[in-house]
Amino acid sequence: xxxxxxxxxxxxxxxxxxxxxxxxxxxxxxxxxxxxxxxxxxxxxxxxxxxxxxxxxxxxxxxxxxxxxxxxxxxxxxxxxxxxxxxxxxxxxxxxxxxxxxxxxxxxxxxxxxxxxxxxxxxxxxx
Amino acid sequence: xxxxxxxxxxxxxxxxxxxxxxxxxxxxxxxxxxxxxxxxxxxxxxxxxxxxxxxxxxxxxxxxxxxxxxxxxxxxxxxxxxxxxxxxxxxxxxxxxxxxxxxxxxxxxxxxxxxxxxxxxxxxxxxxxx
Numbered sequence: 001x002x003x004x005x006x007x008x009x010x011x012x013x014x015x016x017x018x019x020x021x022x023x024x025x026x027x028x029x030x031x032x033x034x035x036x037x038x039x040x041x042x043x044x045x046x047x048x049x050x051x052x053x054x055x056x057x058x059x060x061x062x063x064x065x066x067x068x069x070x071x072x073x074x075x076x077x078x079x080x081x082x083x084x085x086x087x088x089x090x091x092x093x094x095x096x097x098x099x100x101x102x103x104x105x106x107x108x109x110x111x112x113x114x115x116x117x118x119x120x121x122x123x124x125x126x127x
Numbered sequence: 128x129x130x131x132x133x134x135x136x137x138x139x140x141x142x143x144x145x146x147x148x149x150x151x152x153x154x155x156x157x158x159x160x161x162x163x164x165x166x167x168x169x170x171x172x173x174x175x176x177x178x179x180x181x182x183x184x185x186x187x188x189x190x191x192x193x194x195x196x197x198x199x200x201x202x203x204x205x206x207x208x209x210x211x212x213x214x215x216x217x218x219x220x221x222x223x224x225x226x227x228x229x230x231x232x233x234x235x236x237x238x239x240x241x242x243x244x245x246x247x248x249x250x251x252x253x254x255x256x257x
Contacts, residue, residue: 036231039181050177050184075177085170105169107195113169114188117176 025061029054049074049121074120162203165210167194171217179224187216 029035040048052072059068060076068076081104088094088101103109169191176184190213197206 034232034235036228039227048182050179053177072177078173078177082170082174085174089166089170105167107192107199110167110169110188110192110195113173114192117173117185117188 021057021061024054024057027058029058046125047121049117049124051124074117162207164198165194165207167191167210168213168217172213172220175217175220175224179220181220181223181227183216183220183223187213187220190216 027034035054038048038051040046041051050072053075056068056071056075059065059071060079065076084100084104088097088105094101168187172184172187172191174184176182176188190209193209194206194213197203197209
């Protein structure tokens with residue numbers, strides 16, 4: 001892809017993220033009907049692994065980690081992992097720390113994460 | 128691969144008995160220089176599982192786990208194909224989420240939100256507004 005196009009897409013994504021963070025900071029998803037509700041929850045009545053993320057993000061932006069953990073513990077715990085992934089892929093972490101990348105994004109960690117997500121999915125609907 | 132040498136040989140060796148080239152031996156070359164491991168889209172698929180709320184992300188994660196398993200078993204083509212599918216499901220998930228958000232905003236603006244949302248609005252109006 002052309003380099004200018006890539007930079008443009010990156011800038012647009014960053015702007016979108018900033019706008020989304022501002023919206024999630026200002027409005028409480030629990031009170032505002034503007035925030036979409038999970039289609040899986042609406043359709044089946046069961047929570048998906050991502051349910052509660054919006055409220056959790058709102059709580060996190062207000063430094064309320066306890067509430068965030070209650071809304072969606074998996075999301076809060078997965079965030080550092082995702083930042084690590086972004087660092088590895090876009091900020092040159094792959095070259096600087098290849099072992100970390102192999103450990104966290106390798107074969108067994110992928111299977112472990114799949115198991116964790118399925119366990120979390122089933123568990124949150126049972127409890 | 129097979130026919131790479133054929134055109135030149137046929138042009139130059141007019142009248143000679145053409146011996147077919149030996150069948151290409153693929154296994155050793157593949158083992159000597161394994162292709163780069165395709166990106167397995169693992170963190171991206173986790174991100175869409177968390178944020179897009181539609182279980183397509185799970186499908187993406189399943190393909191992401193396959194990428195590395197295939198790769199370390201030496202099945203490079205399957206690994207590449209799984210990577211492509213993981214990528215595809217990540218983008219399907221993003222697309223579905225965007226579509227859903229747009230639909231939701233349209234329903235919000237036209238006042239066709241599901242009932243439970245109206246309960247929230249009512250509670251909000253009677254309780255605390257901010």
